Amino acid sequence: MNEQVARNVVLVRAIESADANHEVLSDDDRKYASRSAKELAAWQAADSKTAVTQHHFLQQRSEQIIKRLGERSPAFAAFAKRRLGLGAVWLALPFLAFVSGAVIDRIADPHRVDLLSAPFLLIIGWNLLVYLGMLVWALVPGKRHGWAGPNLLRRLSVGKAVVPRKLPAPMAKGLTAFMAEWAALSEPLTRARLSRTIHLAAACFALGAIASLYARGLLNQYVVGWESTFLDGRQVHTLLSWLFMPAMNAFPFLQGFSLAEIEQLRYGRTVTAASGARWVHLYGATLLLLVVLPRLVLAGLATLRARRLARRFPLDLDQPYYRKLADSIGAGTPALLRVLPYSYTLDEARDRGLWAIAASALGTQARVQLRPTAPYGIEPKEVLHDTALDEPGVTVTAVLFSLAATPEKENHGAFLDYLGKRVRRGVAVLVDESPLVERIGEQQGNAARVAERTALWRQFCSFHGTSATFVNLLQPDKYPIELGAGLTLPELR
Numbered sequence: 435m436n437e438q439v440a441r442n443v444v445l446v447r448a449i450e451s452a453d454a455n456h457e458v459l460s461d462d463d464r465k466y467a468s469r470s471a472k473e474l475a476a477w478q479a480a481d482s483k484t485a486v487t488q489h490h491f492l493q494q495r496s497e498q499i500i501k502r503l504g505e506r507s508p509a510f511a512a513f514a515k516r517r518l519g520l521g522a523v524w525l526a527l528p529f530l531a532f533v534s535g536a537v538i539d540r541i542a543d544p545h546r547v548d549l550l551s552a553p554f555l556l557i558i559g560w561n562l563l564v565y566l567g568m569l570v571w572a573l574v575p576g577k578r579h580g581w582a583g584p585n586l587l588r589r590l591s592v593g594k595a596v597v598p599r600k601l602p603a604p605m606a607k608g609l610t611a612f613m614a615e616w617a618a619l620s621e622p623l624t625r626a627r628l629s630r631t632i633h634l635a636a637a638c639f640a641l642g643a644i645a646s647l648y649a650r651g652l653l654n655q656y657v658v659g660w661e662s663t664f665l666d667g668r669q670v671h672t673l674l675s676w677l678f679m680p681a682m683n684a685f686p687f688l689q690g691f692s693l694a695e696i697e698q699l700r701y702g703r704t705v706t707a708a709s710g711a712r713w714v715h716l717y718g719a720t721l722l723l724l725v726v727l728p729r730l731v732l733a734g735l736a737t738l739r740a741r742r743l744a745r746r747f748p749l750d751l752d753q754p755y756y757r758k759l760a761d762s763i764g765a766g767t768p769a770l771l772r773v774l775p776y777s778y779t780l781d782e783a784r785d786r787g788l789w790a791i792a793a794s795a796l797g798t799q800a801r802v803q804l805r806p807t808a809p810y811g812i813e814p815k816e817v818l819h820d821t822a823l824d825e826p827g828v829t830v831t832a833v834l835f836s837l838a839a840t841p842e843k844e845n846h847g848a849f850l851d852y853l854g855k856r857v858r859r860g861v862a863v864l865v866d867e868s869p870l871v872e873r874i875g876e877q878q879g880n881a882a883r884v885a886e887r888t889a890l891w892r893q894f895c896s897f898h899g900t901s902a903t904f905v906n907l908l909q910p911d912k913y914p915i916e917l918g919a920g921l922t923l924p925e926l927r
Contacts, residue, residue: 435489437623440747442496444513444616447755449503449608458604463502468759470497488751488760495759503605509598510605518592518616519624524631531635535642547647547713549660549674549699554717557640558677561725564636582628588617591624622748626740631792633733640725644718656710659699667697681719688715750859753798757829760799769796769829772803773864774818776849777810778836780907784868787907788834791864794910796829803828811845814852823856837887837904838869841894850898863895868908 435443453459471494472486478494479486504511538553592613650656652724660670682688689712751760757769771792780788785804792800808817823831833850841847853861860873870887874880888904895902906912 435493435747435749437620437744437747439493439496440619440749441518441616442500442514443492443749444619445609445742446496446499447610447614448615449499449605451755452608452611453604453864455604458503458602459499463499467495467498467502470498474498484915488756492665492756492759507601507605509600510609514597518613519590519759520593523590524627527631528638529633532638532642532645535639535644536646538643538646546712547656547658547717549658549696549713550662550665550670551717554643555677557643558720558724561636561640561729565728580782582625587621587624590619590628591617619747619749621748623743625741626736626743630733630740631737633729637726637729637733640721640729644721644726646717647714651714652709656714658710658713660696661700667700668693671696677718678716680723681716684723685719686833688712688719714784729828752829754830756796758795761799767827768799768801770801770803770827772805772825772828772831774805774821774831774833775807775834775854776846777808777839778834778866778869779807784866784907784908787868787905787910790910791905791907798828808849808909814849818852823853824858830862831857831859832864832903834864834866834870835891837865837867837871837884837891838873840887841891843894847894847898850895850900854899861900863900863902865891865902865904866907867904868906872904872908 450459450464457463471491474494475486475490478490500514504514535557597609597613601609662670665673671691674691674696678688682690692714751757754767754769761769769792771788773788788804789802792802805821808814831853833853835841835846839846850861850863865888867884867888869883876881887900891902891904904913
């Protein structure tokens, strides 16, 4: 799945998830899009002589829904067609760097080649420092992020993130959620593109300085020399010998220099044009070897990485929303909902309700893996010591609580926190209201008690970095299941 297809798929998911009451996309719209996508995916697979895949289906379905929404809302159609992010930056930055490099050494005397030129020495020194920093950063364990902050990456990914006006509330909410999610999903691709651009800009900056040096030499005769308050001729000779060593080794035709020549050039004494050209060639070749070529190589590697990510965008299709759609066409493996009850034992009726909820949320072929109940007050590490929390085949890991229980930070919260730190895809929270409703009844006067306990669980789960999904395992169809855009199952009310 390439970047554009992934963008459309994520956009449709965000809108469908935000449109919980089906105000923007009716049931008929969604069913029609799925039927049409299934047929188009079958034709596409037949043309390529392959089996129908989840990628084909999602691509066709997202295109169908975006087309329909675009026909109803011109503002949405314009949003769907526009390119996100700040695309002009990728071209403008290298161009501005070239221009800056071309004018940087004009601060000094344009008729002079300073052997201790601060601009040229800073260009070389800075790039060598960057290479060293990249090497150290690559060797630091656990460090996988670059220098760019999340705000910069978000701006480069989605631009100003302004939602068009005159959109229905669910659609506006969906677009807002989409831009936040897309900024997170496209972060690796944006980092690769930013790395490519920065390396190209650094190479162009050095190329601008080289071009300026040679261009001025065509019309002016350079005066070559050096001056320093603290360095003598021997020290300058040593410095320049080390500086120009790579260029002299790579290009044998470049002439070396002696200590006597360096001494003679002190205080800006003039030399012949041929001698001036020698120093221009030495500086140009050094910039080429130490700055331009390494930066171009690094830019090339970043470009390959960006192209690979753009062609195969890293979208996790094992998430509940995608698994449910894949199940509708018989693609992929059945989803698996792993449930970890806490201080709550399910009877046969509630076990059947759990399977019904899994089928509604994850597809009719979804399976349930019900783990043993975690006793109240026991340390999570002791209870879960034999549970592989990052088991590859698990689609969603959910903790099951009873609404009849009062949430406690040191027990329920500790259990949630332990799982949250160890389950890579995040933990869903299911709160079953049936024990409380069964105990107090469904009279109108008791509804306030249920609502009060529900609000308490919502606040509690929010404090622990997740959201509560309320279900009734004795009446699994009581609440409609709508899959959200996050890693957890959605809230049902």
